[in-house]
Amino acid sequence: MNDTVRHDPGRAATGEMRDTRTRIQRVALDLFTERGYDKTSLREIAERLGVTKAALYYHFKSKEEIVESFLSDRLEEIDELIAWLRTQPRTPEVRREFILRYVETLHAGRYQPVMRFLESNQAVVKGMPIGLKLRERFQALVAALVDPAAPLTDQLRIAMGLWALHSSWFVLTAPEVTDEQRQEAALQVALELVSRPARSG
Amino acid sequence: MNDTVRHDPGRAATGEMRDTRTRIQRVALDLFTERGYDKTSLREIAERLGVTKAALYYHFKSKEEIVESFLSDRLEEIDELIAWLRTQPRTPEVRREFILRYVETLHAGRYQPVMRFLESNQAVVKGMPIGLKLRERFQALVAALVDPAAPLTDQLRIAMGLWALHSSWFVLTAPEVTDEQRQEAALQVALELVSRPARSG
DNA sequence: GTCTATACGATGATAGAC
DNA sequence: GTCTATCATCGTATAGAC
Helix, strand or coil: CCCCCCCCCEEEEEEEHHHHHHHHHHHHHHHHHHHCCCCHHHHHHHHHHHHCHHHHHHHHCCHHHHHHHHHHHHHHHHEEEEEHHCCCCCCCHHHHHHHHHHHHHHCCCCCCHHHHHHHHCCCHHHHHHHHHHHHHHHHHHHHHHHHCCCCCCHHHHHHHHHHHHHHHHHHHCCCCCCHHHHHHHHHHHHHHHHHHCCCCC | CCCCCCCCCHHHHHHHHHHHHHHHHHHHHHHHHHCCCCCCCCCHHHHHHHHHHHHHHHHHHCHHHHHHHHHHHHHHHHHHHHHHHHCCCCHHHHHHHHHHHHHHHHCCCCCCCHHHHHHCCHHHHHHCCCHHHHHHHHHHHHHHCCCCCHHHHHHHHHHHHHHHHHHHHCCCCCCCCHHHHHHHHHHHHHHHHHHCCCCCC
């Protein structure tokens, strides 16, 4: 699901073009996350791929569109999760099941780097149409997990549970800790946070 | 403590200069947080203040230095918190007391907008020397709150507790919720997260 | 001491040749 | 599908007005 072509222009399947497009996406995502979106010039990306700046403009009509190309995939995935959630009651059990499904989409689609990019470049993404949509979906996600009329603490706990899944890398910085350990810890903390039922006060 | 002059150049107390400098900081912090650091041009900031771009360069020798000017204040505050923490044992009680002190510095110094800026522009700040220092301090803070040899879940819970204090605004987006309600909920969730003692597994 | 005028190199983007 | 050439705008720098 993660590597599917989005809009298939004629003879694309032969390889050359899609390959370049995919390589641009990968290099861009890496650089955008490491050094930041604005500090990464198109010239850098082009040089790393052995082409010129203008060549990128054949595959993407703007720098912003490169970002859209990997964020929109994530958006779809989240929409599916919301759709499933809306067929379920808002119970701790469903929330735990949801967390498991959520991390599965994160790993299966290799979206962990995408979510890292999102966090690192919040302000940048917020100014893009795709960023607004993503914000909406995350709100919808939380609203589907917990009643918006519930106490704020309950809503916050659950939102932070989701958040923990993304930001464990940022928060657990010891060099001898592996990504797997981080993810395992994040999963456990997330499950704890969404399991707590609503309590008044 | 929040509005103190940092380096007092001669007859500064008369007002004119410090006023402009402070106004630049305020406008810049606002714009940087809303639209992002890189998307905010110095021309915009200057125009909003009714001066020219070059005037900003009299008060700050670079765009980055504007950011440093409000981040370094926060850095000092955190250093003091770390110093206090190191005189204390790493118990849930101390952590709760710490959380109360932490939110106090956040409100007394009006650092909530600064922390919001930090989160929104993570990638940008990471590339600055002051950003590296801040990262170090936050690691040191977590290490002073919980034994780095403790289970990862314990470390993550406590780090997320700190995080909740900053990001409640981002996560609780309902328009009818006031900032005070948000902060109160964040405080409660933070206290819960740091109160949990270490448990194996 | 506080600011304006002006210019420099690099950036994202566009147009048109091959 | 990729290139060269070109553009406005950006952060930065300096010279000089008051």
